[in-house]
Amino acid sequence: MRNLDKILAIVWKDLLTEVRSRELVVGMLVFAMLTIVTFNFAFDLTGIERAPSGAGALWVAFIFASLLGLGRAVAMERDKGSFDGLLLVPVDRGMIYLGKLLGNVIFISAVQLVTIPVFGALFDLPVYQPMLFLILFLGTLGIAGLGTLFSIMAASTRAREVMLPVLLFPLALPVVISTVRATTLVLTDRTEALMQWINLLAAFDVIFLTISFLVFDRVVED
Amino acid sequence: MSPDGRFGGSATGKILAIGTGVTMLIAIYMMFLYAPQDTMQGPVQRVFYLHLPLAWIAYLAFFIVFVASIAYLIKRNRRWDQLARSSAEVGLVFTTLVIITGSIWGRPIWGTFWEWDARLTTTLILWFIYLGYFMVRAYVSDQERAMRYAAVVGIIGFIDVPIIHMSVRWWRTLHPEPIVTQSGGPAMPDSMLYTLGVSLVAFTLFFGYLVYQKLLIEQAKDQVADHNLAVADREADEAREHSAKGATA
Numbered sequence: 273m274r275n276l277d278k279i280l281a282i283v284w285k286d287l288l289t290e291v292r293s294r295e296l297v298v299g300m301l302v303f304a305m306l307t308i309v310t311f312n313f314a315f316d317l318t319g320i321e322r323a324p325s326g327a328g329a330l331w332v333a334f335i336f337a338s339l340l341g342l343g344r345a346v347a348m349e350r351d352k353g354s355f356d357g358l359l360l361v362p363v364d365r366g367m368i369y370l371g372k373l374l375g376n377v378i379f380i381s382a383v384q385l386v387t388i389p390v391f392g393a394l395f396d397l398p399v400y401q402p403m404l405f406l407i408l409f410l411g412t413l414g415i416a417g418l419g420t421l422f423s424i425m426a427a428s429t430r431a432r433e434v435m436l437p438v439l440l441f442p443l444a445l446p447v448v449i450s451t452v453r454a455t456t457l458v459l460t461d462r463t464e465a466l467m468q469w470i471n472l473l474a475a476f477d478v479i480f481l482t483i484s485f486l487v488f489d490r491v492v493e494d
Numbered sequence: 495m496s497p498d499g500r501f502g503g504s505a506t507g508k509i510l511a512i513g514t515g516v517t518m519l520i521a522i523y524m525m526f527l528y529a530p531q532d533t534m535q536g537p538v539q540r541v542f543y544l545h546l547p548l549a550w551i552a553y554l555a556f557f558i559v560f561v562a563s564i565a566y567l568i569k570r571n572r573r574w575d576q577l578a579r580s581s582a583e584v585g586l587v588f589t590t591l592v593i594i595t596g597s598i599w600g601r602p603i604w605g606t607f608w609e610w611d612a613r614l615t616t617t618l619i620l621w622f623i624y625l626g627y628f629m630v631r632a633y634v635s636d637q638e639r640a641m642r643y644a645a646v647v648g649i650i651g652f653i654d655v656p657i658i659h660m661s662v663r664w665w666r667t668l669h670p671e672p673i674v675t676q677s678g679g680p681a682m683p684d685s686m687l688y689t690l691g692v693s694l695v696a697f698t699l700f701f702g703y704l705v706y707q708k709l710l711i712e713q714a715k716d717q718v719a720d721h722n723l724a725v726a727d728r729e730a731d732e733a734r735e736h737s738a739k740g741a742t743a
Contacts (some may be wrong), residue, residue: 472657
């Protein structure tokens, strides 16, 4: 339980910072909403085919918002020098990774919880389904899992705003494909092939959370 | 670089260079003159003798990057990083050639340069991953940190490839099914298979030669960087001593 306390302490610190500064979630939320509204002009989101296009638009919005939030979260830590402080704390580096990951998952999920009802209302799609929330959770975990690692790496490169998407987009492609497909299947009520995608998502999450957890120590040393 | 200062001057370099030259000539003869014309696809099928070895060796290159990256993160020996970056660079070039040769074949056979099929999409994503690998190196100022970051991308990138492939394959597929490794033996005449085999040997040697040369260049680069760093340190020390003397006098 000691480890869990350490992780929760890091999460608590990030939540408290966010509640006081309100720099992350509001920005991510507005950005996600604007992306969906803009996609309305790119695709036809009113016809019968709106479920596949809508699912794509929704996930592109979430991924863009996540990139924004992940980059911003690290930038804030760096500006205040608090990440160096965090690294000096005598806890296992893996716990720091899990703490930061959990914080990022909470922030992205908060954005999703507000965006989903708006999305459902704007495009008249049945979004209140337990399966959809499972997909959202697994997808968020996958993106945040790699994203937490890469955002910290990107922060100490010269082109930090560029490096995060360049690293995260190709490597998180399985998450994009499987969440978009699974979301489409849920929205159109075709559940026969759904488990295949959910399993792929879960496998991706397990593999990349494990690797990120293992290599995090090597990324942040110094 | 060899002691006499010529690239490829060492025995390994020479063997690889001569081996590549000889087998590549035989492979070119076989793929254009010895191998029979494909009755369905015509002459364009011959690009397959380039395409398949390039693709296999690109994967081999990234596998070497993967292993060398793990070894670097554990051992922290710069030699592993030198091997990883040499292999990654040749792998990236070969992947580019795989995409180009595939497009040359795809235009007359499929009627289009590009299809969003599983293997093509995976290869393109693979290309982007290793482009990112080199961007990480280029944008990190501290050399040691650049090596660590690149190793992380090299490991995650390689493990991701089968998952990306599976996800895109479930999406849709059009690429010809594997005809060499399928069960019940390859579905092509022996002469085509021999041509492919020789081509594979030629490209493997070529790959070995390129990585070997690249490794020598990277080692030389690191030596120069070390030397420059040492000179800069010494000059800084001398300047400090000089100003200290000036102050006492």
